[in-house]
Amino acid sequence: MGAASPVLEVRGLSVTFSTEAGSLSAVDGVDLTLAAGEIVGIVGESGCGKSVTAMSLAGLLPRSARVSGSVRLLGKEMIGASPAELRAARGRDIAYIFQEPMSSLNPVLTVGRQIGEVLQIHEGLSRRRARARAVELLALVGIPSPAQRVSNYPHQLSGGMRQRVMIAMAVACEPKVLVADEPTTALDVTVQAGILDVLRELRHRLGTSILVITHDLGVIADISDRVMVMYAGRVVERAGVDELFALPQHQYTGGLLSASPTPGRHAGAHRLREIPGLVPVLASQPDACTFAQRCPAADSQCLSAAPGLAVQRDRLALSQDHAVACWHPLGETPRLPVEEDR
Amino acid sequence: MSEHTTSAPVLELEDLVMHFGSVRAVDGVSLAIRKGQVMALVGESGSGKSTVGRCIVRLLEPTSGLVRLGGTDLTHLSRRRMRAHRGDVSIVFQDPAGSLDPRMLVGDVVSEPLRLASRQSRRDLRARVTAGLDQVGLRPEVARRYPHELSGGQRQRVSIARALISDPTVLIADEPTSALDVSVQASVLNLLADLQRDIGFACLFITHDLSVVEYLADEIAVMYLGKLVEQGSRERIFGRPAHPYTQALLAAAPVADPPRQRSRTRVLLGDDIPSAMDPPTGCRFHTRCPLAFNRCSEEVPALLQITDGTVACHLVLPDGTGPDVRSIDKTGSPA
Numbered sequence: 126m127g128a129a130s131p132v133l134e135v136r137g138l139s140v141t142f143s144t145e146a147g148s149l150s151a152v153d154g155v156d157l158t159l160a161a162g163e164i165v166g167i168v169g170e171s172g173c174g175k176s177v178t179a180m181s182l183a184g185l186l187p188r189s190a191r192v193s194g195s196v197r198l199l200g201k202e203m204i205g206a207s208p209a210e211l212r213a214a215r216g217r218d219i220a221y222i223f224q225e226p227m228s229s230l231n232p233v234l235t236v237g238r239q240i241g242e243v244l245q246i247h248e249g250l251s252r253r254r255a256r257a258r259a260v261e262l263l264a265l266v267g268i269p270s271p272a273q274r275v276s277n278y279p280h281q282l283s284g285g286m287r288q289r290v291m292i293a294m295a296v297a298c299e300p301k302v303l304v305a306d307e308p309t310t311a312l313d314v315t316v317q318a319g320i321l322d323v324l325r326e327l328r329h330r331l332g333t334s335i336l337v338i339t340h341d342l343g344v345i346a347d348i349s350d351r352v353m354v355m356y357a358g359r360v361v362e363r364a365g366v367d368e369l370f371a372l373p374q375h376q377y378t379g380g381l382l383s384a385s386p387t388p389g390r391h392a393g394a395h396r397l398r399e400i401p402g403l404v405p406v407l408a409s410q411p412d413a414c415t416f417a418q419r420c421p422a423a424d425s426q427c428l429s430a431a432p433g434l435a436v437q438r439d440r441l442a443l444s445q446d447h448a449v450a451c452w453h454p455l456g457e458t459p460r461l462p463v464e465e466d467r
Numbered sequence: 468m469s470e471h472t473t474s475a476p477v478l479e480l481e482d483l484v485m486h487f488g489s490v491r492a493v494d495g496v497s498l499a500i501r502k503g504q505v506m507a508l509v510g511e512s513g514s515g516k517s518t519v520g521r522c523i524v525r526l527l528e529p530t531s532g533l534v535r536l537g538g539t540d541l542t543h544l545s546r547r548r549m550r551a552h553r554g555d556v557s558i559v560f561q562d563p564a565g566s567l568d569p570r571m572l573v574g575d576v577v578s579e580p581l582r583l584a585s586r587q588s589r590r591d592l593r594a595r596v597t598a599g600l601d602q603v604g605l606r607p608e609v610a611r612r613y614p615h616e617l618s619g620g621q622r623q624r625v626s627i628a629r630a631l632i633s634d635p636t637v638l639i640a641d642e643p644t645s646a647l648d649v650s651v652q653a654s655v656l657n658l659l660a661d662l663q664r665d666i667g668f669a670c671l672f673i674t675h676d677l678s679v680v681e682y683l684a685d686e687i688a689v690m691y692l693g694k695l696v697e698q699g700s701r702e703r704i705f706g707r708p709a710h711p712y713t714q715a716l717l718a719a720a721p722v723a724d725p726p727r728q729r730s731r732t733r734v735l736l737g738d739d740i741p742s743a744m745d746p747p748t749g750c751r752f753h754t755r756c757p758l759a760f761n762r763c764s765e766e767v768p769a770l771l772q773i774t775d776g777t778v779a780c781h782l783v784l785p786d787g788t789g790p791d792v793r794s795i796d797k798t799g800s801p802a
Contacts, residue, residue: 285740314721315715318721322735340648342649347729366725382723384649385653385678387678399657
């Protein structure tokens, strides 16, 4: 990181959707920076706004979405950019991979054609050069015998291979930023490990900055340098990956970590910690902590004022980049294995 | 667990086979679950684990093999005689939104198994439904709601209440928490564990997620492409997995502990998963196994009895020892 300016800088990003039931606030004041070659994870449960945040970066949201704030990608402002500017940025500056590779691939074109198309459009390569480059890209993402595979149709490939093809397509023009939205959620664990390795390899070989969006704490632990935890549209905690797992500060982060089963850690325990209640309906709550209704530590302050994301300066064990939006952070005691057996 | 070891199994599968045309989804699975035992059936997509569950409750008619419940062979019962056993084995599915009738009130959904089994007064039914909902932590008013008015976690509680209302001796839970968020998953898993301890039904917990299994299971059975590859106690499977596939599965699931996750050995199996339509010869895992040698592609490994459980691998010795894919280097081959 250091002096180099970040490749992606998001400030005060908010997204609301107007629906028949009124205005829904999906993302509420999100700040995010991504440095060159960095892998940042956004973790949260369904409805927390992590995917909407990701989609808004390159203007991929439907028209019913009202987006405000600032998204600077390689210094260029993306919010309010013209369709032509957005189109130019997609693929070259920022690219996406999604959860379900089958529905993102065209079933009637060979994978070589689909990867090649990207290169013909964005880089002006000839069809022949594009195909040769497609073979190289398939090799880059770890597909065995790429020269043969390039002529395959999507249905001839396994789910993991298809996701590799999607990654090859996404990085065809060597974008500076890759957004991976639940990249391994539809895949088996023995396949997932390989896909995560490919992402790591891309960062290493091409210096790609990667934003990984997932609900899976195991994936976050595996691949991220830094993590943002989202809850009900807001970032509730932001920290380096080791510190987030070792010293979570937000009550929600702590709850999430204790609720997720981890092999070996809770050996002998027969209960997981539960987080009572439900994720609130996405209505803007400017004057309260969105987690207050479910939080064991909530008091009147939490219901009357929304805590801002702030570094805990008085806590020496925490790094300067560890920020939390909580009136009653968990403090410096390391998280212990949960044993609430009764 | 030891108190159960001598008791007769409540559920037995004997050489269960389920073929869909040329797709050999389940190919000779034998299992026995004792009273009060929780057995996890673990496998990835295409392993046949869910098909096994569906065969047990006769949502599918197995191609061959036996399913014995408390000594009675279910597979050859007529539909009418099967009805008498319907309440003895229940199933909970992954997606409660898809498995609960959206036009039925929750109360009717929960009481349906009782109404189908015998005539009951409305008052009795209502009392049973209230008790059933209470058991899964839902208030009686929920009975007058429709499934779509409930959250995913509440709907799964309704499915569990429905499954347990007939006092089954065996509960099949097919990925019951896979569609739920982590925080909700925890409460449903805890609920299942509590109910199982309190009521004492036997449970076949079908899942792709080994980390979930550690909380619940006494025994673990691992399937790959229609075959059982290994079975044993939870302690043995997590502590000393014998089959290379089980070892790889344990190594592949990332742990939510960054320093530990970074230091773990990575076992990459490749993602070219063979199809159950044309399963590999010999050991079905040999095309992805880092330890495979000639014999593996030629000869189907027998399910070998080891100290704690069974394993089907040519490399495992009768005492249960063998190589571990987690401790070989990438280019390494077995000695």
